[in-house]
Amino acid sequence: MRTTLSLLVAGVVLLAALPALLSAGLLIASIQMLIAALFASAYGMLSGRAGMLSFGHAAYFGLGAFATVHAMNAFGGSGLLPTPLMPLVGAVAGLAVGIAAGWFATQRSGTTFAMITLAIAELLHALAPQLKGLFGGESGLSTMRAPAWGLAFGSTIQVYYLTLAWVLAALGLLYFHSRTPAGRLTLALRENAHRLRFLGYDVHGLGVSAFAISAMFSGLAGGLQALSNEAANYAVFDAGVSATVVLNSYIGGVGSFLGPALGAALMTFFGYAVSDATQSWLLYQGVLFVLVMMFAPAGLSGLFGAGARLVERTGWRRAAGVAALVAGAALLLAAGGVFAVEMLQRLCSHDYRALAQAAAGWPAIPLLGRPWSPAAASTWLLPAALLACGGVLAVAARRRFGSAA
Structure with a gap:
């Protein structure tokens, strides 16, 4: 209180x-x-x-x-x-x-x-x-x-x-x-x-x-x-x-x-x-x-409550480890998802299609301060790798939270 x-x-x-x-x-x-x-x-x-x-x-x-x-x-x-x-x-x-x-x-x-x-x-x-x-x-x-x-x-x-x-x-x-x-x-x-x-x-x-x-x-x-x-x-x-x-x-x-x-x-x-x-x-x-409703039906306030209960049960050290895994997973998943969405949004826009038709090819798309070629495999491997790493950390965080709780 x-x-x-x-x-x-x-x-x-x-x-x-x-x-x-x-x-x-x-x-x-x-x-x-x-x-x-x-x-x-x-x-x-x-x-x-x-x-x-x-x-x-x-x-x-x-x-x-x-x-x-x-x-x-x-x-x-x-x-x-x-x-x-x-x-x-x-x-x-x-x-x-x-x-x-x-x-x-x-x-x-x-x-x-x-x-x-x-x-x-x-x-x-x-x-x-x-x-x-x-x-x-x-x-x-x-x-x-x-x-x-x-x-x-x-x-x-x-x-x-x-x-x-x-x-x-x-x-x-x-x-x-x-x-x-x-x-x-x-x-x-x-x-x-x-x-x-x-x-x-x-x-x-x-x-x-x-x-x-x-x-x-x-x-x-x-x-x-x-x-x-x-x-x-x-x-x-x-x-x-x-x-x-x-x-x-x-x-x-x-x-x-x-x-x-x-x-x-x-x-x-x-x-x-x-x-x-x-x-x-x-x-x-x-x-x-959608993610909150699927994985945290109690909302963001419910997450804070779950974190407080975890600290009471296991102490600050183990709770901090779980929080670090959750934060890392969230950052990697968000980075991979945002990169893919922004690339697809620009790729499917009317302006880019007109530019591609005029250039008779696939012009590079500027994003995050540098150009990315839609035809290059490395462009799409980057978000895939970020999402995969984020998924691994999310699974690890879930297991750690389950064992700590």
């Missing part, structure tokens, strides 16, 4: 110090990471604790964003709703729509529930461009942050600290909810809803409350997004937004409280860092999701 508290304090201190350590571009990326972490935590509360898999959580994120934009334009960032309190409008919008949508969606469970949530989000995505008064059509709505409380909110640093304050407060409230009787009953709803109904609890009411609370914090995240971007577009209702929060949550691990936040922060940073370097970054994200 004391170690966990120390790590949390260290994490908060690090987050507070980021503006002094990062450039303006990376600080903007950090704001998006915080918003994504809150959105994933709100989703994880529904999917991880209540056991309800939603495929349309972008609906409440987007409604929170649009409600905040309307409030910013209506109140001008002053009066009863100054700029720092604007995300509350997004939370209220998410809560109101979440109660209504949750009442219908939670009438069913499983696949039917997931399809209902997806249908709600897709309905909003289809209607938003037509309802120009509410959503601004295809161009969306724009606004401006107004000064309040002696702050101009014109700098990225001030927006970052405002976002950090809201995210930490929201995560604290979500954690508090998980410790209340209602939060415990939400966990029981996931484990055995039939037994809960037999004991006399209102299962449907519990489902609606969990859905509404999750939608409320998703709307809060959408409000922070609108406050940061000073705009909202109907693209926030896109199915890709709902899919991203599902992937981020499960990569981080919906079984732990901070797992979804961890996954969202890492994958958002991954997108910013890799999207400019390669066109295949979505493929890498999908491959990572």
Whole structure:
């Protein structure tokens, strides 16, 4: 407990110090990471604790964003709703729509529930461009942050600290909810809803409350997004937004409280860092999701937990040996896979085919600072060797972990 508290304090201190350590571009990326972490935590509360898999959580994120934009334009960032309190409008919008949508969606469970949530989000995505008064059509709505409380909110640093304050407060409230009787009953709803109904609890009411609370914090995240971007577009209702929060949550691990936040922060940073370097970054994200689901169903947070248990059982020395094997295997497999994917992506591109047709041959492909000939066997032997070595280390790491555990 004391170690966990120390790590949390260290994490908060690090987050507070980021503006002094990062450039303006990376600080903007950090704001998006915080918003994504809150959105994933709100989703994880529904999917991880209540056991309800939603495929349309972008609906409440987007409604929170649009409600905040309307409030910013209506109140001008002053009066009863100054700029720092604007995300509350997004939370209220998410809560109101979440109660209504949750009442219908939670009438069913499983696949039917997931399809209902997806249908709600897709309905909003289809209607938003037509309802120009509410959503601004295809161009969306724009606004401006107004000064309040002696702050101009014109700098990225001030927006970052405002976002950090809201995210930490929201995560604290979500954690508090998980410790209340209602939060415990939400966990029981996931484990055995039939037994809960037999004991006399209102299962449907519990489902609606969990859905509404999750939608409320998703709307809060959408409000922070609108406050940061000073705009909202109907693209926030896109199915890709709902899919991203599902992937981020499960990569981080919906079984732990901070797992979804961890996954969202890492994958958002991954997108910013890799999207400019390669066109295949979505493929890498999908491959990572598949690998996590196959070999670490508990997510990245589950891996950290397994590592901590291994240290307790075997000590730091043997655990460090297993970690070194795992890291080596991951690096070799990643290097071989990335090299093969990048070569194939360039080889199959329209530009390269046109160049090959004009040259009547197979021109060398520049990669990693040097040219590689697609016709040379050594070009393809390199990724094959990396993958083979990585596979050997992975097998050795698995055996070592099994014997140590």
